[in-house]
Amino acid sequence: xxxxxxxxxxxxxxxxxxxxxxxxxxxxxxxxxxxxxxxxxxxxxxxxxxxxxxxxxxxxxxxxxxxxxxxxxxxxxxxxxxxxxxxxxxxxxxxxxxxxxxxxxxxxxxxxxxxxxxxxxxxxxxxxxxxxxxxxxxxxxxxxxxxxxxxxxxxxxxxxxxxxxxxxxxxxxxxxxxxxxxxxxxxxxxxxxxxxxxxxxxxxxxxxxxxxxxxxxxxxxxxxxxxxxxxxxxxxxxxxxxxxxxxxxxxxxxxxxxxxxx
Amino acid sequence: xxxxxxxxxxxxxxxxxxxxxxxxxxxxxxxxxxxxxxxxxxxxxxxxxxxxxxxxxxxxxxxxxxxxxxxxxxxxxxxxxxxxxxxxxxxxxxxxxxxxxxxxxxxxxxxxxxxxxxxxxxxxxxxxxxxxxxxxxxxxxxxxxxxxxxxxxxxxxxxxxxxxxxxxxxxxxxxxxxxxxxxxxxxxxxxxxxxxxxxxxxxxx
Numbered sequence: 001x002x003x004x005x006x007x008x009x010x011x012x013x014x015x016x017x018x019x020x021x022x023x024x025x026x027x028x029x030x031x032x033x034x035x036x037x038x039x040x041x042x043x044x045x046x047x048x049x050x051x052x053x054x055x056x057x058x059x060x061x062x063x064x065x066x067x068x069x070x071x072x073x074x075x076x077x078x079x080x081x082x083x084x085x086x087x088x089x090x091x092x093x094x095x096x097x098x099x100x101x102x103x104x105x106x107x108x109x110x111x112x113x114x115x116x117x118x119x120x121x122x123x124x125x126x127x128x129x130x131x132x133x134x135x136x137x138x139x140x141x142x143x144x145x146x147x148x149x150x151x152x153x154x155x156x157x158x159x160x161x162x163x164x165x166x167x168x169x170x171x172x173x174x175x176x177x178x179x180x181x182x183x184x185x186x187x188x189x190x191x192x193x194x195x196x197x198x199x200x201x202x203x204x205x206x207x208x209x210x211x212x213x214x215x216x217x218x219x220x221x222x223x224x225x226x227x228x229x230x231x232x233x234x235x236x237x238x239x240x241x242x243x244x245x246x247x248x249x250x251x252x253x254x255x256x257x258x259x260x261x262x
Numbered sequence: 263x264x265x266x267x268x269x270x271x272x273x274x275x276x277x278x279x280x281x282x283x284x285x286x287x288x289x290x291x292x293x294x295x296x297x298x299x300x301x302x303x304x305x306x307x308x309x310x311x312x313x314x315x316x317x318x319x320x321x322x323x324x325x326x327x328x329x330x331x332x333x334x335x336x337x338x339x340x341x342x343x344x345x346x347x348x349x350x351x352x353x354x355x356x357x358x359x360x361x362x363x364x365x366x367x368x369x370x371x372x373x374x375x376x377x378x379x380x381x382x383x384x385x386x387x388x389x390x391x392x393x394x395x396x397x398x399x400x401x402x403x404x405x406x407x408x409x410x411x412x413x414x415x416x417x418x419x420x421x422x423x424x425x426x427x428x429x430x431x432x433x434x435x436x437x438x439x440x441x442x443x444x445x446x447x448x449x450x451x452x453x454x455x456x457x458x459x460x461x462x463x464x465x466x467x
Contacts, residue, residue: 010453014425016446045457048406049425051399056321058311060328062300068333070296075337 009035013042284348292339299339303332306349309427310356316422317360319411327363331355350436357419357437364415405463412459417452424449 011017012025029036239250284305290298310331314324334355335342342351410418423434435445 006454007450010450014453042457044402045406045453045460046425048402049421051403052316052407052410053312053426055312055315055324058308058315058321058325058328060307060311060325062303065303065329065332066296066300068329069299069336074333075294 006038009039009042013039014046285344288339288342288344288348291336299336302348306352307332309349310352313353313422313427314356314360316410316426317357317415317418318363319407323363327356327359331359334359346436347433350433353423353437354439360419361415402464406456406460409456409460409463413452413455416448417455420445420449420452421456425453 008017008021008025012022017025025035025039029039233254234251235253236249237252239248240246241248284302287298287302291302307328310328311324314327314331315321318324318327331352335352342348410421413421419438420434423429423437424431429437431442431445431449434449435442438445438448440448
């Protein structure tokens with residue numbers, strides 16, 4: 001309690017009290033000589049301390065400091081220099097990005113853009129003897145990327161990138177035959193209405209259809225009549241109508257001039 | 263009321279301009295412009311010297327400390343954070359140097375204090391009834407100085423910063439590295455310690 005009171009007196013003497021507290025303490029000091037004496041003492045202490053503020057003049061000089069700093073060859077230290085780090089770091093990032101891009105490109109699933117339901121028919125394929133024919137439907141949803149698992153569920157059509165094909169024709173072969181790009185593999189096996197006996201010797205039971213570029217829009221492709229003599233397998237590419245400018249499919253090749261399974 | 267507000271505003275603007283000026287000079291100095299650092303030295307050397315002198319009570323020591331402080335400041339300009347005042351930063355360096363010196367020369371200080379005490383005894387014993395009015399004042403000052411020098415550095419620092427150099431509590435807090443409340447508490451403790459030491463010297467029991 002006494003210490004608390006002393007602290008208040010210190011604060012009063014050194015001018016660090018509020019107005020209300022000051023008035024209260026001064027009133028107390030007016031009635032109590034001991035408090036008044038202590039307050040006077042502390043005020044003298046403050047005044048004496050202020051009198052110590054006078055100091056002899058210094059003899060510091062710029063020359064002296066310069067000698068101390070520049071004479072010793074001192075320089076301001078630089079903050080840690082990151083400039084040498086960013087170049088290798090950037091190189092690493094670029095290389096990593098490139099690698100990832102290549103890997104992604106190799107494993108990327110085709111992104112199909114289509115606006116029509118394509119119905120392909122296998123009837124009349126000349127390579128297969130005793131072809132019974134059958135409708136193969138591939139539904140292309142516009143602007144929707146499909147994962148491999150989803151795509152594979154679409155039976156009997158699956159999609160793949162030519163470079164991922166194993167044991168078949170390579171990219172160079174397809175490029176030679178103008179068949180580069182994405183392909184829809186039409187499974188002619190189970191579920192397609194074709195028996196095992198219908199499959200040509202060599203075990204090939206798949207025909208590949210180039211889907212074209214990412215913007216392959218298959219529009220205006222009408223279902224083929226079973227009875228017509230139009231080849232069942234056609235290779236199409238997106239094209240624009242010269243007059244109207246609308247997208248349409250152009251036939252690039254068909255089963256007559258494409259060797260299937262060759 | 264309005265006047266005091268205006269004055270406070272003006273002070274804050276002046277302080278801001280000063281801060282900006284220091285900042286510019288520091289940046290220039292960082293870029294190798296020694297002239298900019300010289301300006302900073304000219305601007306704040308007295309402040310640093312006064313503080314160092316009060317801490318060491320020796321002009322030579324104070325000058326050495328100030329010079330060393332500015333050398334260190336120059337070498338470590340990259341560590342100066344722009345949000346702090348340059349004065350606070352320099353005072354902090356000076357404070358550390360003073361504390362280091364006080365620790366290393368504890369014994370020497372004690373001897374000097376004993377010598378000073380002897381001289382003071384001789385002076386005060388020889389002239390107890392001196393009619394010259396300022397002699398009492400001188401006696402008080404000398405006693406106070408002795409008491410102040412005898413204080414531990416952390417107490418002395420608070421007395422010097424607050425009661426001699428009259429710095430604001432936020433500045434003190436920044437120099438010492440504590441909160442404003444902590445700075446107030448430290449100052450109060452230092453004052454108590456000083457009073458306890460100076461009272462016997464002045465004959466106030």
